[in-house]
Amino acid sequence: MNELSLKGITKYYPGVVALNDVSVSFSPGEVHAIVGENGAGKSTLIKVISGAITPDAGCIVLDGQEYTGLNPRLALEKGISVVYQELIQFDALTVADNIFLGTLDHQKNWQIDDRALQKEAAKLLSEFNCSVLPDDLIRDLSIANRQIVEIAKAVVKKARIIIMDEPTAAITVEEQQLLFEVIRRLKAEGVTVIYISHRLDELFEICDRVTVLRDGYYVDTMDIHDVDKGRLIQLMVGRELSNQFPPRVQAGEEILMKVENLSGNGVRDINFDLRRGEILGFAGLIGAGRTELMHLIFGAAPKTSGAITVRGQQLAHKSPSEALKAGIGIIPEDRKFQGCFLEKPIYWNISISNLKKVSRGLSVNKKQEMLLAEEYRDLLDIRTPSLRQLVLNLSGGNQQKVVVAKMLAIEPDILIFDEPTRGIDVGARYEIYSIMVDLTKQGRSILMVSSDMEELLGMSDRIVVLHEGKQTGILERNDFSQEKVLLLASGSDGNLLSRERNLS
Numbered sequence: 001m002n003e004l005s006l007k008g009i010t011k012y013y014p015g016v017v018a019l020n021d022v023s024v025s026f027s028p029g030e031v032h033a034i035v036g037e038n039g040a041g042k043s044t045l046i047k048v049i050s051g052a053i054t055p056d057a058g059c060i061v062l063d064g065q066e067y068t069g070l071n072p073r074l075a076l077e078k079g080i081s082v083v084y085q086e087l088i089q090f091d092a093l094t095v096a097d098n099i100f101l102g103t104l105d106h107q108k109n110w111q112i113d114d115r116a117l118q119k120e121a122a123k124l125l126s127e128f129n130c131s132v133l134p135d136d137l138i139r140d141l142s143i144a145n146r147q148i149v150e151i152a153k154a155v156v157k158k159a160r161i162i163i164m165d166e167p168t169a170a171i172t173v174e175e176q177q178l179l180f181e182v183i184r185r186l187k188a189e190g191v192t193v194i195y196i197s198h199r200l201d202e203l204f205e206i207c208d209r210v211t212v213l214r215d216g217y218y219v220d221t222m223d224i225h226d227v228d229k230g231r232l233i234q235l236m237v238g239r240e241l242s243n244q245f246p247p248r249v250q251a252g253e254e255i256l257m258k259v260e261n262l263s264g265n266g267v268r269d270i271n272f273d274l275r276r277g278e279i280l281g282f283a284g285l286i287g288a289g290r291t292e293l294m295h296l297i298f299g300a301a302p303k304t305s306g307a308i309t310v311r312g313q314q315l316a317h318k319s320p321s322e323a324l325k326a327g328i329g330i331i332p333e334d335r336k337f338q339g340c341f342l343e344k345p346i347y348w349n350i351s352i353s354n355l356k357k358v359s360r361g362l363s364v365n366k367k368q369e370m371l372l373a374e375e376y377r378d379l380l381d382i383r384t385p386s387l388r389q390l391v392l393n394l395s396g397g398n399q400q401k402v403v404v405a406k407m408l409a410i411e412p413d414i415l416i417f418d419e420p421t422r423g424i425d426v427g428a429r430y431e432i433y434s435i436m437v438d439l440t441k442q443g444r445s446i447l448m449v450s451s452d453m454e455e456l457l458g459m460s461d462r463i464v465v466l467h468e469g470k471q472t473g474i475l476e477r478n479d480f481s482q483e484k485v486l487l488l489a490s491g492s493d494g495n496l497l498s499r500e501r502n503l504s
Contacts, residue, residue: 003025003026003027003028003061003062003063004025004026004049004060004061004062004080004161004192005023005024005025005026005060005061005062006022006023006024006025006045006048006049006058006059006060006061007023007058007059007060007061008021008022008023008057008058008059009021009022009023009045009048009055009057009058009059009060010022010055010056010057010058011044011048011053011055011056012056016216017216018041018044018216019041019044019045019048019055019216020216020217021057021058021217021218022041022045022058022213022216022217022218023058023218024211024218024221026161026192026194027192028160028190028192029187029188029189029190029191029192030187030192030193030208030209031183031187031193031195031206031207031208032192032193032194032195032207032208032209032210032211033195033196033197033203033207033209033210033211033224034194034195034196034210034211034213035196035197035198035200035203035210035211035212035213035232035236036212036213036214036219036236037214037236037237037426037427037428038395038396038397038398038424038428039215039216039395040213040214040215040216040236041213041215041216041217042196042213043165044216045213046082046163046165046194046196048060048069048070049070049075049080049161049163049194050070050072050075050080050082050163051069051070051071051072051073051074051075051080052072053069054068054069054070054071055068055069062078063078076157078160079157079158079159079160079161080159080160080161080163081153081154081157081159081161081162081163082162082163082165083147083150083151083154083162083163083164083165083167084165085165085166085167085169087143087146087147087150089138089146089149089150090138091137091138091139092137092138092139093137093138094134094135094136094137094138095121095125095132095133095134095135095136095137095138095141095149096114096117096118096120096121096134096135097117098138098149098153099121099124099149099152099153099156100117100120100121100153100156101153117134118134118135121134121152122134124152124155124156125148125152127185128148128151128152128182128185129178129181129182130145130148130178130182131145132145132148132149142175142286142287143175143286144175144176144178144179144286145175147164147167147179148178148179148182151182151186155186159191160190160191160192161191161192161193161194162186162191162192162193162194163193163194163196164183164193164194164195164196165196166196166197166198167179167195167197168197168199168202169197169198169199169422173453173482173486174285174486175285175286176202180202180205180206183195183206184206195207198421198424198426198429199452200229200232200233200426201229201454203224203232204224204229207224208223208224209221209222209223209224210222210224210227210232212232212235212236214235214236214237214238219235219236220235233426236426236427237426237427244430244454244458245430245433245458245459246430246433246434246437247437248279248437248440248461249277249437249440249441251275251276251277251278251279251440251445251461252275252276252277252278252443253275254275254276255273255274255275255276256274256275256276256278256310256311256413256414256445257273257274257308257309257310257414257445258273258274258307258308258309259271259272259273259274259297259306259307259308259309260306260307260308260309261305261306261307262293262296262297262303262305262306262307262308263303263304263305263306264296264301264302264303264304264305264306265289265292265293265295265296265301265302265303266289266292266469267289267292267293267296267466267469267470268469268470269306269470269471270293270306270466270471271471272464272471272474274414274445274447275445275461276443276444276445277440277441277443277444277445278440278445278446278461278462279436279440279445279446279448279459279460279461280445280446280447280448280460280461280462280463280464281448281449281450281456281459281460281461281462281463281464282294282447282448282449282450282463282464282465282466283450283456283463283464283465283466283485283488283489284465284466284467284489285467285489285490286451287468288466288467288468288469288489289466289468289469289470290418290449290466291333291418291449292469293466294330294416294418294447294449297323297328297416297447298320298323298328298330298416299318299319299320299321299322299323299328300319300320302318310326310327310328310413310414311327311413324353324410324412327411327412327413327414328412328413328414328415328416329407329408329410329412329414329415329416330407330415330416330418331400331403331404331407331415331416331417331418331420332403332418333418333419333422333449335399335400335403336399339399339400339403339406340391340399340402340403340406341391342390342391342392343390343391343392344390344391345387345388345389345390345391346373346377346382346384346386346387346388346389346390346391346394346402347369347370347372347373347387347388348369349391349402349403349405349406350372350373350376350402350405350406350409351364351369351372351373351409352406353406353407353409353410354372354409354410354411357372357409358372370387372409373387373405374387376405376408376409377405379405379408380401380404380405380408380435381401381431382394382398382401382402382405383395383398384398395428396424396428397424397427397428397429397431397432398428400420400421400424400428400432401431401432401435404432404435412444413443413444413445414444414445414446414447415439415444415445415446415447416446416447416448416449417436417446417447417448417449418449419449419450419451420432420436420448420450420455421433421450421452421455422451433459436448436459448460453482453485456485457480457481457482457485460477460480461477462474462475462476462477463475463480463485465485465488465489466489467488467489467490467491468491472488472489472491473488475488
């Protein structure tokens with residue numbers, strides 16, 4: 001028997017009940033989703049199952065045996081493995097090395113048998129129907145292929161229960177399908193997959209059952225075919241969200257930014273304009289050059305040719321500090337390592353981008369610093385008991401709000417949002433979207449990079465599509481569709497779309 005059950009699991013942290021009397025069971029060969037807002041208890045549940053933490057009450061039942069808690073070694077011995085959102089891998093080692101790291105099966109006279117290791121890795125990877133080679137370096141792989149390596153590692157260790165934490169957060173629709181095929185193969189072999197995701201649409205494609213948590217409490221477990229997206233959201237947030245995206249106002253006609261024949265940092269011949277009050281989306285597959293283009297615009301990478309004009313003035317900015325002075329701010333893709341200082345307080349993070357505003361001479365005016373932080377806490381509804389709290393201790397949505405506050409403190413006209421809601425729950429997503437819409441109402445403009453197709457289509461006024469560093473088209477809102485975005489993202493130059501419009 002290979003059934004995992006949690007009975008009455010409770011976990012306390014200082015001032016917080018992370019899980020409160022949670023009971024749920026997982027069947028062999030099923031894909032079981034766990035959903036909930038940030039702070040619902042999903043991460044704590046993963047840590048309990050994987051042995052990273054011990055619950056304060058309740059028990060874990062595995063193969064009919066009760067445990068008051070597991071430890072990481074015991075969990076691995078029992079066939080439990082986790083593929084984390086932030087992958088733990090050795091970038092400078094090969095795929096084969098990473099897959100078999102920690103195993104002794106391929107040692108000969110205390111030395112690694114590289115030939116046997118490569119052969120076994122090739123066999124395993126071929127079963128996953130992916131293009132990864134055993135001697136490829138991890139650092140050269142896409143996020144999707146890195147995940148497959150982690151899954152292969154779990155299979156080698158004979159995992160019977162694999163937990164996947166936000167597996168599609170950083171991959172394209174095409175790569176998502178490859179991952180789903182791997183999951184279906186695991187399911188057919190009787191492996192239980194516990195699937196954590198904020199992208200609710202994909203649950204209906206890959207999952208069998210779904211369990212909802214809210215504020216540390218168990219809400220319900222349902223067959224995926226017995227529930228719809230609206231009902232799931234209602235159960236997660238405890239209220240009904242009538243619209244996924246806030247209402248928009250039409251952008252103005254004034255051209256705030258113009259990009260002409262811009263090349264460098266892996267992109268070439270990029271041309272677009274940005275209107276005041278517009279959200280201009282950027283679509284493309286992994287490696288298309290979207291983030292690289294944003295780094296060019298922000299001055300974080302040198303351009304080789306072309307021009308960027310803001311308010312009629314051509315920019316010669318060669319650094320992010322010069323971009324900030326020109327009124328261009330960025331909310332980067334990786335908020336934890338590029339967007340904020342996790343080990344610093346909220347107030348410090350907000351004021352650091354504009355010290356002139358809170359300083360007298362060479363010293364920081366602490367009262368002004370706190371007033372500035374309070375202003376943006378209230379404006380963005382940053383939920384925290386104290387502005388002195390470390391950003392590390394905030395939920396994903398509130399961390400993102402701190403990054404936005406830090407950029408707003410410099411009062412930019414143009415904001416780059418690179419993957420604005422990655423790893424953020426459905427309730428916090430709406431709040432981020434509302435902040436973006438409010439910014440456009442103030443006359444600010446947004447460049448938005450997103451791998452989430454719903455987000456692109458729902459929030460953008462127009463969409464610029466890139467393929468392998470080159471622009472393949474710009475779609476107007478009345479011409480939006482997932483098919484057209486994917487067609488351009490796959491390398492079409494737009495002629496096919498023109499012919500489609502002419503025929504219709």
